[in-house]
Amino acid sequence: MNKAKSWFKNRVCILATMHKKEKVMASLLEDKIQMKVIVPDNFNTDQFGTFTREIKRLGNQTEAARFKAQKALEITGETLAITSEGSFFPHPSIPFVSCNRELVLLLDTVNEIEIIATELSFDTNHSHTSIQTVEEALSFAKKVGFPDHGLVVMSRADPEKSEKIFKGITNKKELIDTVKITLNSSPENKAHIETDMRAMYNPTRMKVIAKTTETLINKILTTCPNCDVPGFDIVDTKPGLPCQMCHFPTTLIKSEVYQCQKCHHQEIRDYPNDLKYADPMYCNYCNP
Known part of the structure; x- marks a missing residue:
């Protein structure tokens, strides 16, 4: 184990x-x-x-x-x-x-x-827009993956100025009815529609x-090699990955510093992802 x-x-x-x-x-x-x-x-x-x-x-x-x-x-x-x-x-x-x-x-x-x-x-699919018609609402809904993804409708983008916020809209009839209610109650005949970003x-x-x-x-599952505490993790990175052409240090990451949050043991691990050289396009000497 x-x-x-x-x-x-x-x-x-x-x-x-x-x-x-x-x-x-x-x-x-x-x-x-x-x-x-x-x-x-x-x-x-x-x-x-x-x-x-x-x-x-x-x-x-x-x-x-x-x-x-x-x-x-x-x-x-x-x-x-x-x-x-x-x-x-x-x-x-x-x-x-x-x-x-x-x-x-x-x-x-x-x-x-x-x-x-x-x-x-x-x-x-995070998105939002202002609408003035049901057709515009349906067009927006289609672009963001409705009805698999829920929607939110309110009278204004600022929730503090909206009389009511309709959340979790997941079917066409509900969307149409909600948009009509919101538009009819808006002095400017506008509504705000956005994706419902709640996970469910x-x-x-x-x-x-x-x-x-x-x-x-x-x-x-990554434990400290010194005291076995879980969560032995990266706390810092060091640049200097050498250019593949001239070996001049670049700003790309060469090393990652791991540290235990309990005993503070540290390890420096070179070449993350087994990348030992940087593409010359990232080199200030080869590609100034």
Whole structure:
């Protein structure tokens, strides 16, 4: 047995979600880590922030996930929790392309460790627009994968100025009726429509959550070579990967620094992904 599994085997793990994330997370955690995953009843994760923005996220992405895990342990009396938190934002280099950054966090209060995994994906239907007709709403819906993916309709993009927010729309009649109601109640005859990014209404996001959970599992199973604590992970990177043509150091990563969060043992591992040389296009000497 992997040494990390002995830390978690048969322990109750609270999965802090109200959006059905257990559908893609629970079996992975139970099969590969052998913990017993339980979703608490009536656990309201909306208190930590909503995608529709009427409740602002509590802290940054990591802090919000940590707050959820801590609250779940507080109300259940357990000692092990896993939670996830998603963010959507424009790609830093391609502003018109949306990205999905998922974060999954494990909190173990018995052993006083926290392990975090993240994934950045361009595979997302995250989108929104202003509409004035039912036809425009249906056109938008078709582009974002409706009805498999749910929609949100509100009178204005700013939820604080919207009289009502309609969430979880998953069939055509409901969409048409909701758009008509919203347009008729709007003085400007406009409505705001967007993708519902809650996991249970967004199978594309669910896939990214599953992938992030697998990344977390791999981190859990990576133990410190000095003290066997799970979560021996990268804390820093060092540039300097040599150019394949002239061997001049480039800005690409040459080494990764791993560190244990318990004993602080460190290891420097060269050439991530077995890449020992950089393409000359990244070299300031060969390609100034």
